[in-house]
Amino acid sequence: MGEFELIQKHFLPLARSGSNGALVLGPGDDCAIQRIPPGRDLVFSIDTMVEGIHFPESYPPEYLGWRVLAAAASDLAAMGAEPACFTLALTLPEADDHWLTGFARGLADASQTFRLALAGGDTTRGPLSLSVQVHGTVAEGRGLKRSGTRAGDLICVSGTLGDAGAALDYLQEAQPTDDMAQLLERYHHPHPRLELGESLIGLATSAIDISDGLMADLGHILEASKAGATIDPALIPLSPALSRLKGAHAVDYALNAGDDYELCVTIPEALWQGASDVIRDQMTVIGTVNRDAGLHIKDSPSLSDRPGAGFDHFRSKA
Amino acid sequence: MGEFELIQKHFLPLARSGSNGALVLGPGDDCAIQRIPPGRDLVFSIDTMVEGIHFPESYPPEYLGWRVLAAAASDLAAMGAEPACFTLALTLPEADDHWLTGFARGLADASQTFRLALAGGDTTRGPLSLSVQVHGTVAEGRGLKRSGTRAGDLICVSGTLGDAGAALDYLQEAQPTDDMAQLLERYHHPHPRLELGESLIGLATSAIDISDGLMADLGHILEASKAGATIDPALIPLSPALSRLKGAHAVDYALNAGDDYELCVTIPEALWQGASDVIRDQMTVIGTVNRDAGLHIKDSPSLSDRPGAGFDHFRSKA
Incomplete structure (x- = not known):
């Protein structure tokens, strides 16, 4: 044919x-x-x-x-x-x-x-x-960009993070458990947040999708916006399945693993307070934008304290 | 890096x-x-x-x-x-x-x-x-398409055909002659007919660019327009360099070889007669659209008498 x-x-x-x-x-x-x-x-x-x-x-x-x-x-x-x-x-x-x-x-x-x-x-x-x-x-002129956030804006993410990245550990699993199957589903069938994205126009001052990992992608926002941020890893939304499978390491996946296709956006606090339940139910506040350069991870000296370098295909392993 | x-x-x-x-x-x-x-x-x-x-x-x-x-x-x-x-x-x-x-x-x-x-x-x-x-x-609504030509329209092509295809025979040539160099230039530096294309709006009833060869691409127009055509190979514009290098075979390259990126369009005769010199100088009439199905090559029993199948990447050699 x-x-x-x-x-x-x-x-x-x-x-x-x-x-x-x-x-x-x-x-x-x-x-x-x-x-x-x-x-x-x-x-x-x-x-x-x-x-x-x-x-x-x-x-x-x-x-x-x-x-x-x-x-x-x-x-x-x-x-x-x-x-x-x-x-x-x-x-x-x-x-x-x-x-x-x-x-x-x-x-x-x-x-x-x-x-x-x-x-x-x-x-x-x-x-x-x-x-x-x-x-x-x-x-016209209303598209969300990576640039535009200011000190004081809240940093919000949709859904739960780290699931798709952790699923890579189970791709070869012959008999995945229910928890593994949940993560694998996140990897195989990601659902981009199209409706949520549209509803954030007028609220979000900057936005990016999390394809390369939270640290890397939030880093892109901060670089484009010439701002810094502090995030609290304890606030990062984790799925029960990821927490059960990875324990204390779950947050590392949430910070560094890609393929989640959730949104990371910044929203002025007053707008967040007035946002609809539909929006607030889908998102979690994990930190605040500030004037200091860099991305600071609260109370976690063991975690990398710098913006991620981004997923780099020329540095990544095949 | x-x-x-x-x-x-x-x-x-x-x-x-x-x-x-x-x-x-x-x-x-x-x-x-x-x-x-x-x-x-x-x-x-x-x-x-x-x-x-x-x-x-x-x-x-x-x-x-x-x-x-x-x-x-x-x-x-x-x-x-x-x-x-x-x-x-x-x-x-x-x-x-x-x-x-x-x-x-x-x-x-x-x-x-x-x-x-x-x-x-x-x-x-x-x-x-x-x-x-x-x-x-x-x-709005004025874009040229492959469909739309009718019996009686003239078939016109821009520039000269076959040069880029014939150039493939000389890619390895260590010391190309001037004629070879002219063909090679057509292959390495094709100039798509952007200005001509824009000026054909309102004149052309159908259009295609010749990337897969005249027979194949004119065949696409005829299929999309549910029409047939007769072309006269003696009218196909050939470069002096191609004629000198390929002799009687030059027309085969013009009919079947790709990569020329010239235009093949159909124009009602009255509109062609009234077209500007700028347009007429860039184009050559090579045949006529008719009601009979198929693409007929005039006076050339030795040439294939059917629409080309098109350049097909799954049939072509690597």
């Missing part, structure tokens, strides 16, 4: 999912065409996943289809953007129908769940890797 | 080139933000190039930087879009400063020439491959 038939069979159905009718022209021409509603800005981000670097070899294709779109969509959540569509550049060693069926199923699930319609793509032969670009829109 | 320093050094300067101020937010945040002018649609396309498939191993990085952006920009030309910006997903085996310097130089030249500012990207480690997504805009 050739490239065109492959695309037709597996990917064209995804062009019709998604929700918002922004696509004037979908896959199959030289370009796709998207109409941006008046008063909205286009928000977009491209993410690459390479086999052996961002996911294990022989990783189940259905999980991969979900994860690659979820990871990219998380960047839209961090900007407070409403999802619109995506493109997929898929490079794979051979046109394996079984693999593609699983991959397309995971991708289709994510496409529908995140309301991102397939707009176009490119399928090529080579070592397995994927680049996904997601498109969303936000009211 | 880590990923962040690499990006900073080599790619951030490209965020400031380009021309049109459409970027509200460039590289360095979770997403980029582009403002689309009122009354315009966003036009976008993603293209992947893999080492050993789309370019030879050890291909000079400066040529690669130009080619990858030129090839992607050619899809904007085919839609009649005005260029705006691009994203780059770059996967490379190691952070080689020498390679990156050359690559960034070629990319910067193309970025300035095509008025495409770098909006964002992702740099990862792995086997060398690149995905580029280009963004442009076009007046």
